[in-house]
Amino acid sequence: MSITRNVRVRFAPSPTGALHIGGVRTALFNWLFARHHKGTFILRIEDTDQTRSTDESIKVILDSMKWLGLDWDEGPFRQTERMDIYREHVDRLLKLGKAYYCYCTPEELEARRKEAMAAGKPPKYDRKCRSLKTPIEGRTPAVRFLSSDEGQTIVRDLIRGAVTFENQQLDDLIIQRSDGFPTYNFAVVVDDVTMSISHVIRGDDHLNNTPRQIQLYEALGYDPPEFAHLPMILGSDKTKLSKRHGATAVTEYISLGYLPEALVNYLSRLGWSSGDQEIFSRQELIEKFALDSVGKAPSVFNPEKLVWLNHHYIQQADLNRLSELLLDLLKKDGAVTEGNEPDREWLKTLVKILTERSHTLVEMKTGALPFLLDGITMDEKAKAKHLTPDVAPLLSELTARLRSVDPFTHTEIETVFNALVAEKGIKLGKLAQPVRVALTGGTVSPGIFAVIEVMGKEKTVKRIEAAICSL
RNA sequence: GGUCCCAUCGUCUAGCGGCCUAGGACGCUGGCCUCUCACGCCGGAGACACGGGUUCGAUCCCCGUUGGGACCA
Numbered sequence A: 001m002s003i004t005r006n007v008r009v010r011f012a013p014s015p016t017g018a019l020h021i022g023g024v025r026t027a028l029f030n031w032l033f034a035r036h037h038k039g040t041f042i043l044r045i046e047d048t049d050q051t052r053s054t055d056e057s058i059k060v061i062l063d064s065m066k067w068l069g070l071d072w073d074e075g076p077f078r079q080t081e082r083m084d085i086y087r088e089h090v091d092r093l094l095k096l097g098k099a100y101y102c103y104c105t106p107e108e109l110e111a112r113r114k115e116a117m118a119a120g121k122p123p124k125y126d127r128k129c130r131s132l133k134t135p136i137e138g139r140t141p142a143v144r145f146l147s148s149d150e151g152q153t154i155v156r157d158l159i160r161g162a163v164t165f166e167n168q169q170l171d172d173l174i175i176q177r178s179d180g181f182p183t184y185n186f187a188v189v190v191d192d193v194t195m196s197i198s199h200v201i202r203g204d205d206h207l208n209n210t211p212r213q214i215q216l217y218e219a220l221g222y223d224p225p226e227f228a229h230l231p232m233i234l235g236s237d238k239t240k241l242s243k244r245h246g247a248t249a250v251t252e253y254i255s256l257g258y259l260p261e262a263l264v265n266y267l268s269r270l271g272w273s274s275g276d277q278e279i280f281s282r283q284e285l286i287e288k289f290a291l292d293s294v295g296k297a298p299s300v301f302n303p304e305k306l307v308w309l310n311h312h313y314i315q316q317a318d319l320n321r322l323s324e325l326l327l328d329l330l331k332k333d334g335a336v337t338e339g340n341e342p343d344r345e346w347l348k349t350l351v352k353i354l355t356e357r358s359h360t361l362v363e364m365k366t367g368a369l370p371f372l373l374d375g376i377t378m379d380e381k382a383k384a385k386h387l388t389p390d391v392a393p394l395l396s397e398l399t400a401r402l403r404s405v406d407p408f409t410h411t412e413i414e415t416v417f418n419a420l421v422a423e424k425g426i427k428l429g430k431l432a433q434p435v436r437v438a439l440t441g442g443t444v445s446p447g448i449f450a451v452i453e454v455m456g457k458e459k460t461v462k463r464i465e466a467a468i469c470s471l
Numbered sequence B: 001g002g003u004c005c006c007a008u009c010g011u012c013u014a015g016c017g018g019c020c021u022a023g024g025a026c027g028c029u030g031g032c033c034u035c036u037c038a039c040g041c042c043g044g045a046g047a048c049a050c051g052g053g054u055u056c057g058a059u060c061c062c063c064g065u066u067g068g069g070a071c072c073a
Helices: A022-036 A055-068 A083-095 A107-120 A183-193 A203-218 A250-255 A260-268 A282-288 A304-315 A319-333 A344-357 A361-372 A380-386 A389-403 A410-424 A427-440 A448-455 A457-469
Strands: A008-011 A040-045 A075-080 A100-102 A142-145 A152-157 A160-164 A174-176 A199-203 A226-230
Touching: A008 A022, A008 A199, A022 A040, A022 A055, A022 A199, A022 A226, A022 A282, A022 A361, A040 A055, A040 A152, A055 A250, A055 A260, A083 A100, A083 A142, A083 A174, A083 A183, A100 A380, A142 A203, A152 A226, A160 A203, A174 A183, A183 A203, A199 A203, A203 A226, A203 A319, A260 A282, A304 A344, A319 A344, A319 A361, A319 A457, A344 A361, A344 A448, A361 A448, A380 A427, A389 A427, A389 A457, A410 A427, A410 A448, A427 A448, A427 A457, A448 A457
Parallel strands: A008 A040, A040 A075, A199 A226
Antiparallel strands: A100 A142, A142 A174, A152 A160
16 A cells, blocks of 8 residues: 555544543554654544533543553644534535535434335435425524435445445435534544545444545545544454443553553554564554554454553563552552652562562552551461461571571572571471461462562561461 | 445464465463462464355355344434
């Protein structure tokens, strides 16, 4: 595919809620396409639905975009600030005789639709108002586009190829509602053309809207942009992904402890691929992204693979960055209070030993808690299994020896353990597991020597002694 | 119901007529490593929806069937 035009693409969400996975994927593909072709990425807020649009949603969407690193070059534009432009275009079609006023009420339309259905005809607008010469008193009209009912409209889609629609199937769609607001299909055309959009990349739920939009472009005397309709993202039951499939909003993934690069990498591979490669840096994504390697079939969202990628990116992430992210989570949890923050270098060593078994930042936070809180939450089953009365002498001996370890580091601690284990003729596990439970409250943690080193001599000794006392 | 789209392991996908006894990844699973859990390493099970063509030869091209999805209501 050769891109000859100056690439200008847009992402146009409706601010009726949070930014969802499907929207992110659309935004991401537009962004990648723009960056790959050194084009322009435009953000447009489609807020003509006054009843459902909120400023709060706009804020959430912008914040999510920023978190994902999807920066835009122009905008955000809001449709509600462009009402004059839409009216101007409606007037133009009216003057050209390509649009007409329609006084039918929703109730009338519904009744006639049912009639048509009952008679076995397609429920298409019957053009009752088309030949109307005088306005109907007491009614505010909507404006309908006079569409052609002969021939075909062919959508040349960059992903689907040529898709043919019989014009006969298309009815005269409303372009301006009686309340004066433009309808979606009209506003989108006017916006895309006035913003010089070169490629419309959007979900394929809009494919059926495209022929009527093409007719509008033509009626208005504009060249249509290129189109690329992306396959949908489905839930595990293969229906369109929605809230009932679990977490779908970007904000949820943030609070679940995901890294933006994991989400970006995962979503880029949903419906797109480049050979066998699974892991892509942002730069690689920009370099390799192409619309002709986007698949046609819808894809099922698989949270487990996202977890795997998140784990991968946690291993790759800079320790300073992870420390700050972890700190934020700990503060939200109340585990760390303002002015009582842990030493950053110490926190980094803690993060370092936790990353390997953290699939999410939330998991990391859970693992960090025993190191930060004064007390631990004891898992009773673990206690019953490993902290039995007979280990008390062994633990006493260990604390006595740990007290004199200096410097209190991994290797020195390991030496103490090995010596004690050798003297008693037991396996390391017999000592390590009880200590692990005493220190963390559970049976799962990083390596025991690392745990002890990071926890520090004082806390270690205190906890083991507390455990002994409880036996 | 009408219109449009889609179809390779459970899932994401590679494959663009012979390289395919179909490759990779997630997940699942056997083993190794091991102080726990992981990580890592080695191995395993697992798919071309079906039926017709076209062709010397079809996962790959065409048609139909089936199935799924989206849109319009």
